Amino acid sequence: MHGFPEFWWSWRRQIPALVAAGYRAVAPDLRGYHLSDKPRGLAPYRLDRLAGDLRALLDDLGPEPHPVVAHDWGGAVAWWGALLFPQRFERLAILNVPHPAVMRRALRHDASQRRRSRYMAYFQLPWLPERKLRAEGFRALRSMLRRTSRPGTFTPEELERYAAAAALPGALTAMLAWYRAALRRPTPGPPTLRVTPPVRILWGEQDAALGVKLIEPSAALCDRVEVFRIAEAGHWVQHEEPERVNALLLDFLAGNPVRSAGSGR
Numbered sequence: 001m002h003g004f005p006e007f008w009w010s011w012r013r014q015i016p017a018l019v020a021a022g023y024r025a026v027a028p029d030l031r032g033y034h035l036s037d038k039p040r041g042l043a044p045y046r047l048d049r050l051a052g053d054l055r056a057l058l059d060d061l062g063p064e065p066h067p068v069v070a071h072d073w074g075g076a077v078a079w080w081g082a083l084l085f086p087q088r089f090e091r092l093a094i095l096n097v098p099h100p101a102v103m104r105r106a107l108r109h110d111a112s113q114r115r116r117s118r119y120m121a122y123f124q125l126p127w128l129p130e131r132k133l134r135a136e137g138f139r140a141l142r143s144m145l146r147r148t149s150r151p152g153t154f155t156p157e158e159l160e161r162y163a164a165a166a167a168l169p170g171a172l173t174a175m176l177a178w179y180r181a182a183l184r185r186p187t188p189g190p191p192t193l194r195v196t197p198p199v200r201i202l203w204g205e206q207d208a209a210l211g212v213k214l215i216e217p218s219a220a221l222c223d224r225v226e227v228f229r230i231a232e233a234g235h236w237v238q239h240e241e242p243e244r245v246n247a248l249l250l251d252f253l254a255g256n257p258v259r260s261a262g263s264g265r
Contacts, residue, residue: 001054002027003072003097005141005175007034007165010071013242014249021250028057030074032174034165045174045181047100048188051081058088065197067253071095071238073178076103082197083190089197093252095245096203096235098214099221101193106214116209123179130172138163148208149236195222198258202248204233204240224258 002010008027018025029036031053032045043049054077058066067090070078075097082089098106106113123129133141142159154162166172199222203215212229219225228248233240252258 001068001070001074001078002030002033003074004178005145005162005166006072007162009161009165011069011238014069014238014246017246017250018253021253023253026057026061030077032177033171034168038170038174040170042177042181042185045177046185046187047076047080047182048084050077050178051084054078054081055085055088065090067091067093069093069095069249070097072097072235076100079195080187080190082195082199083192086196091198091200091252091255091258092195093200093202093249094218095237096207096210098210099193099195099218101189101221102214102217105217106211110211110213113211113214116211119209120179120183123176124183129176133166133172138166141166145236149234150206150232150240153236153239193221195225197224199225200248200252200258201225201227202230202237202245203227204230204235204237206232206234209235226252226258 002008007029011025011027015025015027031050032038054068058068065088068078068081070093072095075094078092078094079097079099082092097103107117141163145154145159145162166175199219201215201219203212205212215227215229219227230237230241230244233244238245
């Protein structure tokens with residue numbers, strides 16, 4: 001489950017390692033992105049509707065529970081799904097995104113996180129963000145990816161792939177609709193905030209958008225959880241440290257026991 005502003009291709013450094021280890025890797029374009037449908041309006045991008053897409057995908061893959069790996073917005077959907085239909089999750093690997101309840105609380109009460117998240121308020125404006133991001137061949141989108149990652153993380157050719165995906169008809173507005181729906185059409189809270197499937201949180205500590213203070217409160221809402229902080233990486237941890245991320249994912253997916261309540265490394 002990828003995040004903004006990527007698409008399934010964001011996992012290109014993980015898929016070969018998973019396949020080589022014997023797994024079938026399924027990497028969808030999330031609703032509104034790349035080749036997926038792009039419904040108009042904000043209601044289709046509410047978190048409950050997006051989690052419904054994940055539920056449908058898991059059901060399509062078979063009746064047994066499945067492991068889910070998710071980053072950024074894909075992680076928010078995966079957290080939500082694990083709250084609503086935990087029986088469909090074998091385990092959940094989360095990359096650089098907090099539990100939704102922790103994020104909501106931080107946006108209300110943490111001034112430093114609100115400063116980091118100012119772009120979310122900007123994305124609420126009509127048409128202007130689209131115009132700015134699309135200008136000069138998506139120069140601002142390319143700049144955002146370069147500015148928030150380690151030097152050399154994204155090659156010009158890779159940035160071109162993301163720009164081309166965002167340039168598809170309706171894609172950019174649909175991508176921004178995730179942010180707009182989150183603030184204007186918030187989904188009512190789930191029946192519980194406790195996450196019962198085993199969770200492994202991987203977090204690049206240099207994340208410019210999501211502070212490390214979000215990690216431990218998120219872990220505290222999980223019954224069985226391990227946290228791995230990657231000091232040298234930022235938000236794009238699966239790109240910046242692919243070998244480390246792949247090793248941690250394969251170890252987790254192998255079914256090794258997960259400790260109870262908030263272990264960390």
